Amino acid sequence: xxxxxxxxxxxxxxxxxxxxxxxxxxxxxxxxxxxxxxxxxxxxxxxxxxxxxxxxxxxxxxxxxxxxxxxxxxxxxxxxxxxxxxxxxxxxxxxxxxxxxxxxxxxxxxxxxxxxxxxxxxxxxxxxxxxxxxxxxxxxxxxxxxxxxxxxxxxxxxxxxxxxxxxxxxxxxxxxxxxxxxxxxxxxxxxxxxxx
Numbered sequence: 001x002x003x004x005x006x007x008x009x010x011x012x013x014x015x016x017x018x019x020x021x022x023x024x025x026x027x028x029x030x031x032x033x034x035x036x037x038x039x040x041x042x043x044x045x046x047x048x049x050x051x052x053x054x055x056x057x058x059x060x061x062x063x064x065x066x067x068x069x070x071x072x073x074x075x076x077x078x079x080x081x082x083x084x085x086x087x088x089x090x091x092x093x094x095x096x097x098x099x100x101x102x103x104x105x106x107x108x109x110x111x112x113x114x115x116x117x118x119x120x121x122x123x124x125x126x127x128x129x130x131x132x133x134x135x136x137x138x139x140x141x142x143x144x145x146x147x148x149x150x151x152x153x154x155x156x157x158x159x160x161x162x163x164x165x166x167x168x169x170x171x172x173x174x175x176x177x178x179x180x181x182x183x184x185x186x187x188x189x190x191x192x193x194x195x196x
Contacts, residue, residue: 002032016194031091033070055096080137085110150174
């Protein structure tokens with residue numbers, strides 16, 4: 001089994017126009033899509049088949065609800081990069097709790113067929129105020145990082161927050177999933193870090 005729960009913290013730090021920050025603890029599910037829906041079957045409070053206290057709802061994520069999620073992710077990666085992942089896909093996300101879901105960003109880790117080598121990361125962005133969704137497919141081979149540390153820089157092309165302009169460069173840093181996992185996201189404008 002590859003699915004697990006990651007415990008950690010989220011920190012938001014805004015540098016402009018007024019500096020402000022907050023930090024809090026959280027947990028996120030790391031779900032091997034091949035292990036669903038059976039992963040939750042032994043636990044009556046959890047489900048990916050029906051509403052439950054902790055519910056993985058398929059239609060909250062990429063693609064149409066009738067399309068298997070792993071195929072929707074593969075289609076998206078192929079459409080954006082020209083490469084179609086063939087191995088396991090593992091999702092870092094929040095479930096719905098008590099029917100409510102708040103998931104500003106989820107990450108799909110796309111592996112080679114043997115499951116050992118990470119090939120791509122897909123960031124699924126939800127702009128809560130407008131209920132829209134967009135995804136960025138990031139190919140690991142394009143990252144200048146090394147030793148399990150990946151770095152990506154690219155232009156923002158989807159409006160997320162009424163407090164952030166669209167004219168931003170993202171700088172994202174990831175570690176490969178393992179006993180520990182890190183994701184660090186920064187927003188840059190005109191050479192200045194404004195959020196991170």
